[in-house]
Amino acid sequence: MLHLRLITPADRTDDVVAVVRETVGTAHLVVLPGAARDPSGDVVMCDIAREAADELLGELRALGIDQAGSIAVESIDLSLSKRAEEAEREAPGEAADAVLWEELTEATHEESTLSVTYLAFITLATMIAACGVVLDNAVLIVGAMAVGPEFGPLAGISTALVRGAPRLALRSLVALLAGFALAMAVTVGFSLVMDALGLFSKAKLEGARPNTNFVYAPDAFSFVVAVLAGAAGTLSLTSAKSGALVGVAISVTTVPAAANAAVALAYGDTAQTRGSTTQLLLNLFGIVLAGALTLLVQKLLWSRQRDRAPAGVRRGAS
Structure with missing residues (x-):
């Protein structure tokens, strides 16, 4: 109620x-x-x-x-x-x-605001992921995924596409692009500092990384997982089951891919930069596509369900 x-x-x-x-x-x-x-x-x-x-x-x-x-x-x-x-x-x-559309629009509006807090979270998450990819540490990668706030703007774009809300779409897109741009730029500088301290090295980045090499080697499963995660995340928002968002966050490689691209860029590794960027874009596109399709299906099913209800049930009597 x-x-x-x-x-x-x-x-x-x-x-x-x-x-x-x-x-x-x-x-x-x-x-x-x-x-x-x-x-x-x-x-x-x-x-x-x-x-x-x-x-x-x-x-x-x-x-x-x-x-x-x-x-x-x-x-x-x-x-x-x-x-x-x-x-x-x-x-x-x-x-x-x-689906309480007003609630969804308000929630995605707040989550897609380009604020200092949002920028801090996505930057910190990318820096944590940078440590994870260099050390080939899956625990750090999962932690970075959980910290990253990027699902808010992605959900905002999906909601805007379904509701025809260009202002929400623009707001979400600006937050998404500006957030990743700043996070990756800071992570490039962070990588150079870590290299100067002897904590990062090009050899570690380009060495055998069985736990994290997936972040720069996109394949069909990258897109499939992004689509499934986007659908699950959207359902968690519309059904007010926010606990599922944690699972969504740690099932896609947006932040780790951005981090790997930034570290590779710092060392001039164009192959990993391209691969990580492709992985990032595949995940972003898959989540937005799945989110929009999920909302459209929910809208259609709910409309049909209400239409099948008797008139006296759809509208009560005084």
Whole structure:
């Protein structure tokens, strides 16, 4: 269940209440006339089944509540209520299958912001991966994958493609490209410093590396794994199962490939630079493609599921 807290202009409260009462899957409707001060207006609260929330949010935005008032949505961890159980049963579909598009757009918008924190994480992850590729240490590679924040912008691009949101696409693309460009540039300098300290060497980079040579030797499996990981990551976002993102992060070689390309560039190894860059691009493309296709399939399946529901189930009675 989700909890909605709305601030509505007094002249639109009746319309908002009518929409809430007519939307199947709602419960615990509360109206507090004149309770809001900034912005001024009435406060309307209700709980709603996740699978019915996207429709209600769309209707509230059509009434202009997001512009003239406020719409806040919170997840309810525990609700002991017979009425809430009835509302969830009445709502068509399953909560885990429902895509809350506004929530997804907001989440990807935040994760794809080009901030100092984002740049710090992707740079540190690339530097950790650089140590991993030179030392042929798989543990460091996995750690770097987990630290890397690049899935946020990739998910943002996929979401923007499906929703037709050019601003989100541009924001995500800038974060992705600028993040990797800075991380690789810093890692080149880091590699030269490590070489001067005797900790990195060209011989180590070009020696036998059975645990990490995959980062500069792309093959068909590189793309296949990226596609599977992109689909899994997108599902984890839309179903609010964020724990799966850790598994997604450590199954693709975006950050390690960028790190290997940077170290190879520092030593003038053009073969490994090209191979690592190809690996990076294959992974990025595969994740975006899979993410967009997954969202399209979810959108289609959910639309068909709602269309098959009886009219009285799709819209409740007051």
